[in-house]
Amino acid sequence: MRLSIPAFIFVIALAAIMPLGGQARAQSFTQAETLGQTPLQIITLGGKTHEIKARFALTPKQQQRGLMWETDLPQGTGMIFPMTPPRIARFWMRNTLIPLDMLFIAPGGMIVKITTRRDTGSENVTSSGVPVSAVLELPAGEAARLKIGIGDMVRHKVMRF
Numbered sequence: 001m002r003l004s005i006p007a008f009i010f011v012i013a014l015a016a017i018m019p020l021g022g023q024a025r026a027q028s029f030t031q032a033e034t035l036g037q038t039p040l041q042i043i044t045l046g047g048k049t050h051e052i053k054a055r056f057a058l059t060p061k062q063q064q065r066g067l068m069w070e071t072d073l074p075q076g077t078g079m080i081f082p083m084t085p086p087r088i089a090r091f092w093m094r095n096t097l098i099p100l101d102m103l104f105i106a107p108g109g110m111i112v113k114i115t116t117r118r119d120t121g122s123e124n125v126t127s128s129g130v131p132v133s134a135v136l137e138l139p140a141g142e143a144a145r146l147k148i149g150i151g152d153m154v155r156h157k158v159m160r161f
Contacts, residue, residue: 040080040136040156042111042148050146054080054136056159067137068095075145078138082159086131093122099140104128109153109161114143133161 037053044050053076057063063081067073083089086107093100097120104113115126118140128135136154143149154161 037077038156038158040154040159042146043153043155044147045149045151046147048147050148052076052078052136052138054078057081066096067098067100069097071097073098073100073137073139075139075142078136078142080159081135081137082161083133083135086133088130089128089132089135090125091117091135092125093117093120096120101138101140101143102126103136103138103143103148103154104130104132105134105136105154105161106130107133107161109133109155111148111150111152111154114148114150116140116143134159 037055039051040054042050042052055078057066057079066081067079081089089104091102096117099116099118099120102113102115102117103111104115106112112130112132113128117126134154
C-alpha cells in the first residue's frame with residue numbers, strides 16, 4: 001500500500017507520540033491479573049544496592065496501559081518496560097494520575113537518563129534519545145531520594161537488560 005506524503009507524515013507523527021507501538025495495555029498495576037512483583041536491584045556508583053519491587057509489563061497491551069489510571073505507587077515499587085530489541089523509547093503521561101520518575105536503561109543495564117514527570121495527564125513526549133533495553137517507572141522523587149543516578153546499574157535475577 002502506498003501512502004500519500006501527508007498520510008505518510010501523519011503515520012510517522014502518530015508513531016512518534018504513541019508509546020511502545022500504540023497498543024492498549026489490558027491490565028492495571030494493582031490488579032492481581034497483572035505480572036507479579038519481582039525484585040530488581042539498582043546498584044549505585046557508590047556501591048549502594050536498592051531493591052525495587054517491580055511489575056513487568058511484557059506484552060504490548062501491558063506496555064500500552066502501564067500505570068495509566070493508577071492512583072498510588074508506593075516507595076520501593078515500580079513498573080519496568082523491557083524492550084526487545086532495544087529501541088528509542090517514547091513515553092507520555094496521558095491518563096497517568098501519579099507523578100513518575102522514568103529511568104532509561106541501556107543494553108547491559110546502565111541507567112543512561114532519568115526524567116521526572118510531574119505533568120500528570122500530559123501528552124508531551126519524553127524520549128530516551130538513544131536505544132534502550134528497558135524503562136523503569138518509579139514514584140516521582142524516588143530516584144533522588146535513593147540517590148540513583150546516571151551510570152548506576154539495574155539487575156534482575158532472570159531478565160537481562
